Amino acid sequence: MKYQARLSLDVLFKFIFKITGLLVLLLLGGILTMLVYNSFSFFLDVKPLDFxxxxxxxxxxxxxxxxxxxLILSTTLxxxxxxxxxxxxxxGTATFISEYASxxxxxxxxxxxEILAAIPSVVIGFLGIVVLSPGxxxxxxxxNGLNALNGAILLAVMALPTIITVAEDAIHAVPKSYKEASYAVGGTKWQTVYKVSIPAAAPGxxxxxxxxVGRAIGETMTVLMATGNASMMPTGFFDSVKTMTATIAIEMGEVPYQTTHYYALYAIATVLFFMTLLANLLGEFFINRFRKYHAA
Known part of the structure; x- marks a missing residue:
């Protein structure tokens, strides 16, 4: 009886997990379909290449x-x-926490x-205006200091908790046998860290x-407040810029419904979607390459 009960629970949870996975794919497909459908209305008036x-x-x-x-160059910059x-x-911080910190x-x-990750983006943007911008x-x-460099510094602060947390977990998960083997052949602490621990944790x-990168590309409020929102070709980090997310946030609330301008914002969102997707695919590619390298 107990075996049958466990078996039925396994089947139930397998079904639940399968449904949740399909729901995520369905949600992603629905978002992409909505973006592409509205973008198509825009491309009836404007050629994609010209856009x-x-x-x-x-x-x-x-x-x-x-x-x-x-907008693309500003976001990339x-x-x-x-x-x-x-x-x-x-x-560096992840390595210190995992390998050196008491x-x-x-x-x-x-x-x-973790507290830094919990600070709202509007607060980060406000600090960028009143503290960082004058400097x-x-x-x-x-x-004024409302430029690409201001936005980059603020986005770096916002991306740090994600990078530190995930990288620290990856470095901490490196098997102790790898480090012990390095010490056994005379490796120092620093040599073990940068020749063994970090390469072994490279996929993570x-x-x-x-x-x-995804956090930085998709951020809206901070770059809207801190970069100056000038729709010009950027030439350097001290230029005021306007990112794709800021453009959508600023203009969507006031644009007339079902106009070319309205559908253009959906086209921007579609391009942003594929830029983020490309970044994730590149990440998966390099992760798999490192895994195959270590497996060999």
Whole structure:
């Protein structure tokens, strides 16, 4: 009787987990279908190539232009800047927590990082305006510091908890036998860390980085508040920029319903969806490559 009861529970939970997995796929497919359907209405009026490669975004002008290239480059610039800051700091912090920190320090650092993840993005954006922006303005001799660098620094702060937490778990999960083998052949602590622990944890570290990239690309409120929202081609980190997420957030609330401008925002969301998907696919590719390398 007990065996039959356990078997029936296994079948029940297998069915539940299968349904939840299918629901996630259905939800994702529904979102993609809605985006593509509304984007198609836009591409009846504007050619996709003109939309992607256009140099000006001015949908409310006397002669509306729907060039998305400045938005794509602005989003990419801010994301790359954020990752240049967040990746070394995040992996370094994760390595310190996992390999060097005492139990007391670890018990302080990990909750502090979790608290950082809980800070609302609007608060991060506000701090960027009142604290970081004046300093950047003085540094660059500009009227204000609302630029790509401001947004990149804030996004790096927001991505750090994800990168640190996932990377620390990956490094901590490296088998002790790997480290003991390194010590046995005369390896120092530092040599063991960067030649054994970090390479062995590479798939998890890459996953942490890709999650950080997704966090940075998809953030809205912080970049809306801190980057200046200028729809121009960016030339550097001290330029005011307008990201794709900020464009959707600013314009969706006031755009007339079922107009070309309205459907253009869905087209932006579709491009953003595929950019995020591409980032995840690249992450999976490199993760699998590292796993095959270690298996060999």
């Amino acid at each position: 992607i490669t256009g140099l000006a975004w001015n949908p409310t002008g006397s002669s509306p232009t729907f060039g998305m290239l400045p 801010v994301t790359i800047g954020a990752m240049l800051l967040a990746i070394p700091i995040g992996i 139990p007391g320090v670890k018990n302080i650092l990990k909750p502090a990082i 950047l303005a003085n540094l660059s001799n500009l009227p 570290i890459i996953a942490a980085v890709m999650l950080g």
